[in-house]
Amino acid sequence: MIRFEQVSVRYDGAERPTLSGVDLTIPEGELVLAVGPSGVGKSTLLGAVSGLVPHFTGGVLSGRVVVGGRDTSTHKPRELADLVGTVGQDPLAHFVTDTVEDELAYGMESLGLAPDVMRRRVEETLDLLGLAELRDRPIATLSGGQRQRVAIGSVLTPHPRVLVLDEPTSALDPAAAEDVLAVLQRLVHDLGTTVLMAEHRLERVVQYADQVLLLPAPGAAPVLGAPADVMALSPVRPPVVDLGRLVGWDPLPLSVRDARRRAVDLRERLADVDPPERGIPAAAAPAPLPGPAAPRPGLLGRLLGRRPAPAPAPAPVAGVVTRAEGLGVRHGRVQALRGVTLSVAPGETVALMGRNGAGKSTLLSTLVGTVRPSTGSVLVGGLQPSGTPPRDMVRRVGLVPQEPRDLLYADTVAAECAAADSDAGASEGSCRALVSELLPGVPDGVHPRDLSEGQRLALALALVLTARPPLLLLDEPTRGLDYAAKARLVGVLRRLAAEGHAIVLATHDVELAAELADRVVILADGEVVADGPTRQVVVSSPAFAPQTAKILAPRQWLTVSQVRGALEGLA
Amino acid sequence: MTRSTGPARLRPALRAPAATRGNALPAGAWWLWALGLATAASRTTNPLLLGLLVGVAGYVVAARRTDAPWARSYGAFIKLGLFVVAVRLVFTVFLGSPLPGTHTLFTVPEVPLPDWAQGVRIGGRVTAEQVVFALYEGAKLATLLICVGAANSLANPARLLKSLPGALYEVGVAVVVAMTFAPNMVADVARLRTARRLRGRPTGGVRAVLQIGLPVLEGALERSVAVAASMDARGYGRTAQVPPAVRRTTHVLTLGGLLGVCAGTYGLLAAQGGVHGLPLLLAGLVAAGAGLRLGGRRTVRTRYRPDRWGLRAWLVAGSGASVAVLMIWAGAADPEALRPGVLPLTAPVLPLWPAAAVLIGLLPAAVAPLPPSSSDSKEHA
Numbered sequence: 014m015i016r017f018e019q020v021s022v023r024y025d026g027a028e029r030p031t032l033s034g035v036d037l038t039i040p041e042g043e044l045v046l047a048v049g050p051s052g053v054g055k056s057t058l059l060g061a062v063s064g065l066v067p068h069f070t071g072g073v074l075s076g077r078v079v080v081g082g083r084d085t086s087t088h089k090p091r092e093l094a095d096l097v098g099t100v101g102q103d104p105l106a107h108f109v110t111d112t113v114e115d116e117l118a119y120g121m122e123s124l125g126l127a128p129d130v131m132r133r134r135v136e137e138t139l140d141l142l143g144l145a146e147l148r149d150r151p152i153a154t155l156s157g158g159q160r161q162r163v164a165i166g167s168v169l170t171p172h173p174r175v176l177v178l179d180e181p182t183s184a185l186d187p188a189a190a191e192d193v194l195a196v197l198q199r200l201v202h203d204l205g206t207t208v209l210m211a212e213h214r215l216e217r218v219v220q221y222a223d224q225v226l227l228l229p230a231p232g233a234a235p236v237l238g239a240p241a242d243v244m245a246l247s248p249v250r251p252p253v254v255d256l257g258r259l260v261g262w263d264p265l266p267l268s269v270r271d272a273r274r275r276a277v278d279l280r281e282r283l284a285d286v287d288p289p290e291r292g293i294p295a296a297a298a299p300a301p302l303p304g305p306a307a308p309r310p311g312l313l314g315r316l317l318g319r320r321p322a323p324a325p326a327p328a329p330v331a332g333v334v335t336r337a338e339g340l341g342v343r344h345g346r347v348q349a350l351r352g353v354t355l356s357v358a359p360g361e362t363v364a365l366m367g368r369n370g371a372g373k374s375t376l377l378s379t380l381v382g383t384v385r386p387s388t389g390s391v392l393v394g395g396l397q398p399s400g401t402p403p404r405d406m407v408r409r410v411g412l413v414p415q416e417p418r419d420l421l422y423a424d425t426v427a428a429e430c431a432a433a434d435s436d437a438g439a440s441e442g443s444c445r446a447l448v449s450e451l452l453p454g455v456p457d458g459v460h461p462r463d464l465s466e467g468q469r470l471a472l473a474l475a476l477v478l479t480a481r482p483p484l485l486l487l488d489e490p491t492r493g494l495d496y497a498a499k500a501r502l503v504g505v506l507r508r509l510a511a512e513g514h515a516i517v518l519a520t521h522d523v524e525l526a527a528e529l530a531d532r533v534v535i536l537a538d539g540e541v542v543a544d545g546p547t548r549q550v551v552v553s554s555p556a557f558a559p560q561t562a563k564i565l566a567p568r569q570w571l572t573v574s575q576v577r578g579a580l581e582g583l584a
Numbered sequence: 585m586t587r588s589t590g591p592a593r594l595r596p597a598l599r600a601p602a603a604t605r606g607n608a609l610p611a612g613a614w615w616l617w618a619l620g621l622a623t624a625a626s627r628t629t630n631p632l633l634l635g636l637l638v639g640v641a642g643y644v645v646a647a648r649r650t651d652a653p654w655a656r657s658y659g660a661f662i663k664l665g666l667f668v669v670a671v672r673l674v675f676t677v678f679l680g681s682p683l684p685g686t687h688t689l690f691t692v693p694e695v696p697l698p699d700w701a702q703g704v705r706i707g708g709r710v711t712a713e714q715v716v717f718a719l720y721e722g723a724k725l726a727t728l729l730i731c732v733g734a735a736n737s738l739a740n741p742a743r744l745l746k747s748l749p750g751a752l753y754e755v756g757v758a759v760v761v762a763m764t765f766a767p768n769m770v771a772d773v774a775r776l777r778t779a780r781r782l783r784g785r786p787t788g789g790v791r792a793v794l795q796i797g798l799p800v801l802e803g804a805l806e807r808s809v810a811v812a813a814s815m816d817a818r819g820y821g822r823t824a825q826v827p828p829a830v831r832r833t834t835h836v837l838t839l840g841g842l843l844g845v846c847a848g849t850y851g852l853l854a855a856q857g858g859v860h861g862l863p864l865l866l867a868g869l870v871a872a873g874a875g876l877r878l879g880g881r882r883t884v885r886t887r888y889r890p891d892r893w894g895l896r897a898w899l900v901a902g903s904g905a906s907v908a909v910l911m912i913w914a915g916a917a918d919p920e921a922l923r924p925g926v927l928p929l930t931a932p933v934l935p936l937w938p939a940a941a942v943l944i945g946l947l948p949a950a951v952a953p954l955p956p957s958s959s960d961s962k963e964h965a
Contacts, residue, residue, distance in 0.1 A: 063817050064817070065813055065816070065817060068816075069812075069813050069816055089816070090813075090816045090817045091816055091817070091818075091819050091820060091821055091822050092822065093817075094817060094818055094819030094822065095819070097817070099814075099817045099818075101810060101813070101814065103810065106807055106810035106811055106814065107810075107811075107814045108811075108814075109757065109760075109761060109811065109814065109815055109818070109820075110742060110760070111652075111653075111740070111742050111760075112652075112740075114605060114888075114889075115742070115888070118888035118889070119818060120818040120819055121886075121888065122885050122886055122887060122888050123818055123819030123820055123821075123822055123884075123885055124819050124822065124884070124885075125822075125824075125884035125885050125886050126886060127886065128886060128887070128888065128889070131886065131888045131889075132888070132889065135888070148605070149604070149605060151651075151652045151653055153653050154651075154653075167818070168818065171818075171819070378778075381781075381782060382781070383778045383781055383782070402786075403780075403781045403782075403783075403784045403785060403786060404784045404785075404786075406781075406784065407782070407783065407784030408784075411782070412782050414775075414778075414779060414782065416775075418799075419775055419776055419778075419779035419799075420779050420782060420783060422795050422798075422799060432783075433783070436783050436784045436785060437784060476783065477782070477783075480784065
């Protein structure tokens, strides 16, 4: 169905080709998953199938890409529109019209299908994707998962034989991601559609793939093969594969179900070992915040010439850097948060989880002061965030937003660092030192736009950390990060927590939460529905449990590294 | 099943149905209704009639608007109208007005201007007549704007553009995409202002605007490139093969027609060319129309569920048109009532028949299909 013949792609001004020597054939009716570290050319490969590379993006494509018998060098993307359906990374940038039904019909209108055919296919697609009750809704009012389904539906209506998807589940909560994947599977099984998709969150998708296309390094020849075989060589792999490689299972399990069947003896071996407890580190607050004034001795004490007793060691409550009580926030008619009570101690890492639109980002905005609570109170470092000037607030709390690019204004990394130093009132060069620590090997003169997703996140993190805020907030930090970048981020955040920073992260990434968080808070409809140690909250939940926990349930192992540590201890 | 007879059976038939895609009013009907009200507004300066027109438009909007993003624009148009009135007043007070008057309200210190600036006045005496005149004129303009705002919030702008002829369709899509950009850019600005706060910088001031400006433009550019890629991949701009003869004829007809329209308009407006002007203009229009029709053959696209003009659409459009016609007629019959005197000052009275005519504009609130969530939005409006 899709044939690449000795394809190389080189963009203008690039030193080396983004793709080279790609030579492969994808048969009809298969779900093929393209995997590899970021920046390896996955998006370019996908773009070559739809003809957007090189017709739209520029660059030089040598070799031949043939899709359904049509050569993309002689067919423009619009002439492949009836054959290939493409959904890019950001569904919002995909929409041309403004309501769901019009969006589903748009592609067919462009192709000139007869009105009665269009009507029938729109109805079918609405049912197939479970969008029937949303048909008249303006697209701007949909949630992330709904948007993704509408985007997929909008390319399905012309009945393409090939579907190309770039990170379809990255921005979605686990349940919405399941929905989207179920739809894709139905397309492959029932309609024989060929699906080619790229995805970083392998733990969600690898079990559905018929074949995996591995792009091991930039410019290296890709490997196409059965998922279990390719995963054995892949530098990026989900926890279930990691565990399989650790224990030496062959063939490698790809789904939790496979792994559970194999894990009987592993569970037995680990029966006597307790999963390591992750306690709250007993580190002091890192920032020289003015502590509460020592209690003045009473009158009697002064008369007796008694010195004030040394301040007692801070009780857990006194060490709280952040406290929200009975917090409520309304956006217009929507009650975004309702009666939320949350406290975060120094050195503690808290993961906020919950479906898209549950109020996670609103809670972070309230803690940082960009949203004013309508009821209840928030205190961060002893101040009310929304009533404090930004200059004072940055030294108490820092937020890395969902789109780290929003924080970057300057045109070089060096200028960005200098600005951060002056914003935070830090000594010159302190931001640059952080950047070199978090992001080694990035020269001063680079434009922030030319950094990769992970590098940009690290830069934004460094800018925020320049002010040494005792409370660090991260909104969806692993979106678009590959496993290596994620592992680096985990290392950095762990170190910060050990230094005494309190960290709150809002995330859909259950594996990240399992790696990092001491506590998990689950929000639903703006209310806290669960708040407790990670193990207790996460292990019992089918949606939020990490793969390792599902494999080794009912024992409370969360990550592969915990298991590795335990096995080494046994040996 | 009970069988009802006579009036009992008639009543449910008269009630407006719930709006669905199938019985949606064409955007054109709403625009005709609103333009009718606007025409009526342009014919009068009577504040009571203008107020009645605003009330009629507002009632229909409250009764029939949806929850869609474009439906929220009505409030913005009302604010714009009030702003226009305020600007008109400020200008009258500070720049004076040629209108004489006897009731001096107060005197603003006059700025002495040199001789060559004769006829320009800054400051000076402000009379009640001047202020009232400015208020009337401002209110007229504001009512026009509010009528446009009503159409804007009742009709989906994208659907209006969908009714363009096939040859102009691609232009229409470009405009729709451009229109969806405005809200996106507003959201970008809000997000970037928040991000400035995160870096500890003040969110107001000229420097903030300058620093945010570039990233906002950058974001808009990136998004437009992404949308263009998506449209291309979904078949935007696919054309059918047409014989070269047809293509050439299209070009000749369109170009010739446009030239004819230009020449004809010039002829009509110039003093001498009145004889050739009209026929030339008409011939040009016909040729351009034929060119567009032929050009439509090149596009392969079809239309999904186009809006149908039904009885309700005719009623909505007709109610607006009749308000306009009746008001024009009333203006000819009784100009005094529609333009209350300023010199000397008289209290405006509500002329009965024109007021009754304006109330015809309420018809859409009864006949247009009822959007599903409108009861909810009415409660909170």
